[in-house]
Amino acid sequence: MRPTQVILLAAGKGTRMRSRLPKVAHRVAGRAMLEHVLRAAAEALAPEAEAAHPPDAEAASGGDAEEHLPQFEIVVGHEREAVRQAIRWAPTRGRVRYVTQEEPLGTGHAVLQARPQLAEGEVAPATVLVLYGDTPIIRAQTLRALLATHEREGATLTFLTALADRETDYGRILRDHEGRVTGIVEVTHATAQQRAIAEVNSGIYCFDAAWLWSRLDDLAPHASGEYYLTDMVALAVREGRLVSTTTGSLDETMGVNDRAMLAEAERILHDRLLRALMLGGVTIQDPASTYVECGVRVGQDSLLRPGTMLQGETVIGERCEIGPHSVIRDSQIGDDCAVLASWVEEAIMEPRSWVGPMSHLRPGARICSGAKLGNYAEVKNATIGPGAQMHHFSYMGDASVGARTNIAAGAITANFAPDGSKTRTEIGDDVFISCDTILRAPVRVGDGARTGAGAIVTRDVPPYSLAVGMPARVIRHLQPPTGAATEAPVASDAPIQDMAADDDGKKRE
């Protein structure tokens, strides 16, 4: 493919969105509209080898993609910073340049702002691909087909059209009696007859670079003072240049102008994502109530129950059961896990761990293999050890809980200092923290230790001892199980040991 430079337009006012956020920064399926366009262009321009295995929207975005990326010029208005922040795709960071369009004087004027940038390039690009930042549904394969047609036909200008089966506000494509393109007319300037034309403009164009840059100055402003990029079509035709088109689907070329279209874009992308998951072996019981964002991966034979929302860079393993009514964001869930009616954010669940119903894993939570949480358990910045159990209205924050330890009903860590600082609670292996224990950090509870119901633990509890009361005092030393050395390494898959009856006469679960 010929060296190509990409210009993305993102400086429009986006008035119809009625938003303080720039239009192209609005998110669809978890990504800014502009990032969707950027990714599609990057994928379309990837070398052949990569094109055979494209870094799909739902696949992880690879690190070495960067070296193959073309140069992106993003034309922004005064909200440059908000636009820059909206793009979270790391590989493009070094490949993106921002150009400011001081006043939004139209799409033609916007492209013109990128001309000085392009002159600086080491290899002058032969082709300039222009995309509008508000077309998030566009797919790489459609762009690739457009670029291929442009090259094959040696056209001066090739652009993407779509056939509308409903009323739209897109520009209408004008053709002569032989079907040759003669121009694009904006719907606001169109006659009734022109409005009836089904073929519409997607706003995606390939230009012969030399021609574009030499002729862009010839655009004349409209009454509104705007310069339309679409007028380049009639200009090329008047010069007897070859203008070519390819046609995509109306959905895919959709330009989002208002919130109703934003929701429509969301629906289309979302259907596409869920379909890819289902064809990849994931059961989705109720696609209509299941929401999955672009960066999410889900393993084979996992089950997504109704009301589930998977967001950000979430990875779910195989044979998991998620939902009903679970929200998981930026988390890693291993194989054979369950997350029932729970909220999981920036957390890690190791294989065969279980959360819910009604539990909350907050940032920094790590649930080790075989551990079980819920109902109403909350974990923040804490590790819950292999095979540990934590049920009924409990909270562990800034803590580590050892293997096979049991956190009984109502037990919590208390580590909030008035100055906002946090100290840690460390609980060993095979510990039994009884009902309503409060662990006031910083504090350590040794392996095999136990607390009595309602204990308020303010000082360290040595291994194999029982502490009770307020403040808790050690009242008894416990017999370590024969053969169990205090420092013995813990087998992560070890079954939960049946411990003796608790002080309250309750057996641990």
Ligand code: UD1
């Ligand atoms: C544009 C096309 C129309 C096409 C439609 C497809 C023109 C004149 N019209 O109309 O034929 O059917 O897109 O979606 O091009 N922008 C700037 N600077 C500006 C103006 C716009 O950067 O001064 C950017 C916007 O941020 C946006 C894109 O260009 O991403 C398109 O602008 P928009 O105002 O949405 O154009 P439409 O009226 O939708």
Ligand code: CA
């Ligand atoms: Ca638009």
